[in-house]
Amino acid sequence: MMSPRHVLLRTRPRSIGRQAFFSTSLGRRSYEDTISNLKIGKDTRVIFQGFTGRQATANARESIEWGTNIVGGVTPGKNGEHLGLPVLPTVREAMEKLKPDATGIYVAAHQATAAIEEAIEAEVPLIVAVAEHIPIHDILRLRRQAFIPDAYSFINSQAAVASTTRAGLGQSLCIAVGGDVIPGTNFVDALNIFEHDNDTEGIVLIGEIGGEAEMDAADWIADYRRRSPNPKPIAAIIGGIHAAPGRVMGHAGAFTLPGEPDALTKIKRLEEAGATIVNHPEKFGDAMKILLGRSGRASSGFATTGASQRRSMHTMRRTRPALRAPTSHLANITQKRNLHIREEFALDLLRENGIDAAKTGGEGRKRMLAVAVDRANRSPCIIASPMTDPENLEVEAKKFPFDYRKGLEGSHIGAIAEHLQLKNGALNALPKLLDTLVDMYIKKEAFLLETVFVEQLGGLKVIGANFGFDDAAFRSSKRQADIHALRRLEDEDPQEIEAERDGIVYIKLAGDGNIGTLVNGAGLAMNTVDALADAGGKAANFLDTGGKATSETVKKSFQLILQDSRVKVIFVNIFGGLTLGDMIANGILMAFKELDMRLPVVVRIRGTNEKEGQKIIAESGLPLFAFDDFEEAAAKVLELANKG
CATH class of the missing domain: 3.30.470.20 (ATP-grasp fold, B domain)
Structure with missing residues (x-):
């Protein structure tokens, strides 16, 4: 599973192999030799770059609470202490004195590339770059073989972790490959780790539109199943089946270039390779529980009977529509970000x-x-x-x-x-x-x-x-002003421009969709649109509030959705990771009161503070429908959408 939060905070104890590092020096080991550095755990020594900054400080405090072995950090020009840990002026000095196994880079996008290069030159074994929207050409200018797992959006990974936990399963390791155009780590790298990891009994893969990494993963899975007498079961999800053609669906890399496969093509290839496909991350738990029972790898003590298998199978993906032809890449398209x-x-x-x-x-x-x-x-x-x-x-x-x-x-x-x-x-x-x-x-x-x-x-x-x-x-470096002066706002949807100003990604979907969607996280938003379609509904929009949704962004999101006259019901699907469930619930109540809401709203809140959020909704006295289960929530949404 892919999430930087879980990579750094919630894996089982294990010790990283310090001898397998990447070096830019001649004669040192290759990029492939660094893949084992992904196996981190309780004993992994971690530093933060940009350590004394606001973002790094907040994440460091939380990481320390979770038990991450943070040994210090780097802030240029500083020597001293922060959070009771040493602060050093350069990564090379931190490498010599603190001997880290991994670094988390918490600096702004325009500074991230220099910070990554500094970590490469200092030969830090594992580099995790968290900044969103690092300029593409900055990454292209880096040494090609640099080991850079980048990841900034991880709501789907958190949802998958929650789902497998509720099913009575645990997580051996979560690896984030990120949603950027040029990821430093790919699915095959991660699959090679999982294959040989004795703690891993089954594998969850989370993909989406854009690139061909999922196709490479499918080839790896097919080969793995041929050569292994008892292969580990693999469940997968691909977001973006109903993505707007030619649009960037929230993640910087979630769009298709000419000749790249669409979501349905990826799903077909993964199915042919032997992966089980689900259409929403909530369904990973039941699906994996069934697969582990069938494979005989169910070592966690649960029993899966035939009856429970039949009850759980409805959580897996329904029949997809036939593969559609790729859309023309010279159509009239605009892409946010x-x-x-x-x-x-x-x-x-x-x-x-x-x-x-x-x-x-x-x-x-x-x-x-x-x-x-x-x-x-x-x-x-x-x-x-x-x-x-x-x-x-x-x-x-x-x-x-x-x-x-x-x-x-x-x-x-x-x-x-x-x-x-x-x-x-x-x-x-x-x-x-x-x-x-x-x-x-x-x-x-x-x-x-x-x-x-x-x-x-x-x-x-x-x-x-x-x-x-x-x-x-x-946006990050003010480069190419002459090119960006060619932008013509009159060519774009006014609501999408309005959303952009508030850090919300809103895309109005074509057709007669009548369900407004409000979701935190681009991947989860794509999967929500896809899962609603599987259930027989039609979303009117894609809306990603961002991983750190607030009460204000929820209110603004409602304002945007309400401007679409096609919408008959609003579906709020929130997974609380960085976002707190009670805060989202209060945002919904605020929107109802201040916007004079007339449309019915179905709310599904899971994750951090979910009980508190659900209680706020249930006791509000407003026409809100609160659900814990995604399928039950979707069924209610369809019922309300079809009423009028």
């Missing part, structure tokens, strides 16, 4: 660099050429397809990774031209287009530069462009 400029502006940029580009005047066979992130290789890549038909794009699109510092080489260009099936003048014109796109990608900190072109007599012509730039580079 990233900037997509108007197509006319993108074509202007190409023309300014000497590329023949215009929406009109291009006839002939269309081909796709893009520069994007290769998440698996943690590098930029060219994506090329000899056709642009959405139904064939995932099959025909091919990636050509290249080194961020060296750029494209001649062999790359030849291979790309061959895949695109170019000839004559277009073959000669390709290097100019590639050089322009790569140069713009790096200098303007894009995350996607996608073009459609046709062959012309003596060359080629770009007739379509979809350019996306990293919003984090501008």
Whole structure:
């Protein structure tokens, strides 16, 4: 399971192998040799970078209460004490004096990359970067083999831990791979740890749209089940089946690039590999309990009878709709937390660099050429397809990774031209287009530069462009102001802009959805929309209050949902991790009183202070429906949605 909170705080006691560290020095061990450093526990020696800051201080206090072996921290230019522990000015000095096994980096996004590099140079065995929205190109500039598990959103992981705990199971180890575009640790790394961990009897995998890590995990699972006489059972969830096409669904990396598989494709591959799929993290407990009983690995003392298996099977995923064709990546899309400029502006940029580009005047066979992130290789890549038909794009699109510092080489260009099936003048014109796109990608900190072109007599012509730039580079570091000045708010939904100002991710879903959703955590929000659809309902929106929802953000979320005339009922699905259940309940009551609420509201609060929150709802005297179980809550939501 994936969550930085649990990685640092709640694993079983074990000792990290200090000899298996990563070093930038020649002759030292490889990236693969560092994977064992994920096995942390009670004895793991932890430092915090940015130790004396507000965020680090709060997390350190809580971590110490949970029993984490924090031995000190680093704040540049400081020597002394904080929370009764030593503070040192550099990570190298902390490494020498405190001998940490792991570091938690608690600094702002624009400072995070330098802090990560400092930890790499000091040879800290495990680096966990917590900052949200570190600029993509900052990570690309890091040494490619650096070991950087990054994770900032972990509500689904906490919900999975709660579910397995309620089912009478424990957790051996939780590994966070994060929701960023370029994660430092992937599913296969984690699966390799779990396979050989004697404390692990079953495995839970939490994935979502974006990238191909889940496909790699499925290949690993299929191979593992072939070579193991008694494989550990694996349950999985993939969020984003009903995600809005072309949108970033809360997590920075929760969107699909050209040629990447959608959620249904990932689910199909995992099922074929032998994983059991659920549609909501609450269902992991019962599903894993059944699987462990069947596998004979049920060593925790519970008994699973046939009757209880039948009762529990309803928690697993219902039949999914048929796989749908990938959506066109040149559709009219905008993505929150990233900037997509108007197509006319993108074509202007190409023309300014000497590329023949215009929406009109291009006839002939269309081909796709893009520069994007290769998440698996943690590098930029060219994506090329000899056709642009959405139904064939995932099959025909091919990636050509290249080194961020060296750029494209001649062999790359030849291979790309061959895949695109170019000839004559277009073959000669390709290097100019590639050089322009790569140069713009790096200098303007894009995350996607996608073009459609046709062959012309003596060359080629770009007739379509979809350019996306990293919003984090501008927001955290004020870089690329000229590009971000091209944003046009009139092209965007006013409610989504309003939500953005309050740190809420709100996406209005197309169609006749009549259920308003209010959820904390992007992954949980995606899974809520998917699970409602499985039950026969239709969500009107995706809304992520963020992992630290407050009473005020809950009230603001209600205001946003109430502006949608399609909504007949509001479903509040909150898991209390950083968010406290009683605080959320008070926020709901405040919204009812101040917004003159007329719509029915179904509330499901689980996690931290859940009993207190449920009591506040139950005793409010307001038309609120409080539930503990997700399926019971969903059934009530559908009943109310279908009334009028």
